[in-house]
Amino acid sequence: MSDAASPLSAGGRIAKARLLTAVLWAGSLWSLGYIAAPAAFAVLESVQAGKLVSLLLTRQAWISIACALLLLVLLRFSRDLAPAPRRFAALLVLAMLACALVIFVGLQPAMAHLRELAGEGGVRASPYWTQFAVMHGVSQVFHMMQSLLGAWLVLRLR
Numbered sequence: 001m002s003d004a005a006s007p008l009s010a011g012g013r014i015a016k017a018r019l020l021t022a023v024l025w026a027g028s029l030w031s032l033g034y035i036a037a038p039a040a041f042a043v044l045e046s047v048q049a050g051k052l053v054s055l056l057l058t059r060q061a062w063i064s065i066a067c068a069l070l071l072l073v074l075l076r077f078s079r080d081l082a083p084a085p086r087r088f089a090a091l092l093v094l095a096m097l098a099c100a101l102v103i104f105v106g107l108q109p110a111m112a113h114l115r116e117l118a119g120e121g122g123v124r125a126s127p128y129w130t131q132f133a134v135m136h137g138v139s140q141v142f143h144m145m146q147s148l149l150g151a152w153l154v155l156r157l158r
Helices: 010-043 046-076 083-121 129-157
Strands: none
Touching: 010 046, 010 129, 046 083, 083 129
């Protein structure tokens, strides 16, 4: 192991910080998408579960943005990675960030608008249900892509 990659060197600390940030990001995606959101819909009434999951998704988006920015900075200063693996990791981070932004800036506001138009009865009982369901499905695809990219990123950085 070279000095640049030894655990006590600056390079070693940067490598550990990269991996920890990637695991935090990917783990938060997996926890929300595959544990918390299904659990909320299993125990809460649909409208309440939707409000809770919407709030959690907003917080997840901010976690995604923060982790992406931190990882891009850490990758920029990573001397323990050759240029090609560093670029590939940066592309994975950017792809994950793009998924998060599509959900956060595009789909979530549009879905919230449809929920608002639907009123107290909820979106399922409204004429907006089909449009909402399509957006929800697209959002799930982007979340799944981001989750898989996160797994790939963790494996590449370990």
